[in-house]
Amino acid sequence: MLIGVAGGSGSGKTTVSQTILERVGRDRIAYLQHDAYYRDRAALPWAERARINYDHPDSLETDLLVEHLKELRACRAVDVPVYDFAQHVRKTETRRTVPRPVILVEGILIFVDRALREMFDIKIFVDTDADVRFLRRLQRDIAERGRTMDSVVSQYMETVRPMHLEFVEPSKRYADIIIPEGGFNQIAIDMVVARINAMLGVG
Secondary structure, eight states, X not given: OEEEEEESTTSSHHHHHHHHHHHHXXXXXXXXXXGGGBOOOTXXXXXXXXXXXXXXXXXXXXXXXXXXXXXXXXXXOEEEEEEETTTTEEEEEEEEEOOOSEEEEEOTTTTTSHHXXXXXXXXXXXXXXXXXXXXXXXXXXHHHSOOOHHHHHHHIIIIIHHHIXXXXXXXXXXXXXXXXXXXXXXXXXXXXXHHHHHHHTOO
């Protein structure tokens, strides 16, 4: 069973995904993040890497993610890239991911690519107001990704917001389930978890 969790940057996708992992059981779920599949830009100088539009679908190696999902569905383990968000490069190490009954994929653009979108059995879109998403992103990028406030604001205005309007928001129409307010929507989370458990035959 393949489940996709999409939504804008800072919408609460990770909170929803982590709740599903905890409630359904980490031993039952292989968890992949689209963010791990950013193209490796190590050959470019840092200044050029910093100018890339990371919110455009072309910035991600989605074909590799699709290939990995096919491998997991065929009960074969895969080596998922590990991405360094501070340096905009892939690290040399990878993360071994083994097949599980449920494959959970999270990312802002996972419903944009048709080949990827059509693989999902359940498509969830986490829908959160833009101001809340921006503030969450600001806090996260400063605390976890070594960014300055000015760089986060600049990136949001130049690429995050325009790409959200062009790609992420329109992809909401493909969702089977829309969860307002992300992980704070307990009723929606309960329904999703119950659905997954039913498909797994878990009481």
